[in-house]
Amino acid sequence: MLVLTRKIGESISIDDNIKITVVQIKGKQVRIGIDAPKETKIYREEVYTAIQDENRAAVESMKTDFKKIKSDKFGNTGT
Amino acid sequence: MQIETLRFGTINYSQEHLIHFRDGMIGLAKMKDYLIVESANSPLILWLQSIQDAKVAFPLVEPYFFGRDYKITMNDAERLSLGLNPGERSKVMVILTIPNQIENMTVNMKAPIVFNVEKSVGTQVVLQDKNFQVRTPAYEIFARATNAIATNHTDSAAQEEWLPIRLGGREQSAENSAAVAI
Numbered sequence: 001m002l003v004l005t006r007k008i009g010e011s012i013s014i015d016d017n018i019k020i021t022v023v024q025i026k027g028k029q030v031r032i033g034i035d036a037p038k039e040t041k042i043y044r045e046e047v048y049t050a051i052q053d054e055n056r057a058a059v060e061s062m063k064t065d066f067k068k069i070k071s072d073k074f075g076n077t078g079t
Numbered sequence: 080m081q082i083e084t085l086r087f088g089t090i091n092y093s094q095e096h097l098i099h100f101r102d103g104m105i106g107l108a109k110m111k112d113y114l115i116v117e118s119a120n121s122p123l124i125l126w127l128q129s130i131q132d133a134k135v136a137f138p139l140v141e142p143y144f145f146g147r148d149y150k151i152t153m154n155d156a157e158r159l160s161l162g163l164n165p166g167e168r169s170k171v172m173v174i175l176t177i178p179n180q181i182e183n184m185t186v187n188m189k190a191p192i193v194f195n196v197e198k199s200v201g202t203q204v205v206l207q208d209k210n211f212q213v214r215t216p217a218y219e220i221f222a223r224a225t226n227a228i229a230t231n232h233t234d235s236a237a238q239e240e241w242l243p244i245r246l247g248g249r250e251q252s253a254e255n256s257a258a259v260a261i
Binding site (some may be wrong): 052053055056060061062063064065 | 086102104105106107120121122124134135136137138154155156157159160174175176177178179181187189190203205213214221222225226
């Protein structure tokens, strides 16, 4: 990984169209501003990873046995 | 056209059934074309089946089972991916994860799929709202919904028939559709 040191207000350019700026540093938190083309999808890493993992789990899903759910005591209204 | 699938056997479809995801699904970016298939024997769940991989299919359900006020706000990139213009119809579905142990079923309320009905295009949206969870327990609600509907199960091992559906083919009451902010 490329590691660069920047001060508040300084930026990093990626290609011609992405600019990342250090906006604020407060204790252990850093606020970062990102200028990127509108079609660029930008997400917090942990959220993105969780969704990736969940999508991979979802495509392993089993076909549902509705008969089993119907006969399950749970949620049965008895009608 | 025809594809072999892991879960649903052979599915015959035509061009109008294809749904294109410009950016794929999150974590599955390379797969861009899907069908939605349904079976009369399995109400409530529609399956988003990949054209490229027989094994890849997402079970989808209507979000309104899990809450009435489910509002979708898209960022610029998601909006562009969907190409949704004012006046065009959209449809929101949420993804289930159904493990072997069906009681552990969850629903992903954090990252629903929004379809552009007119253009047959879809995109997965990430909601910023912290109240929505990636793994929301779903079995209790799902079992209630299943029990509330009448199914005409053909018992025995009768072959289940899976058919592709056209996105715009279903009429939908406005009250049950999740709101999408353009």
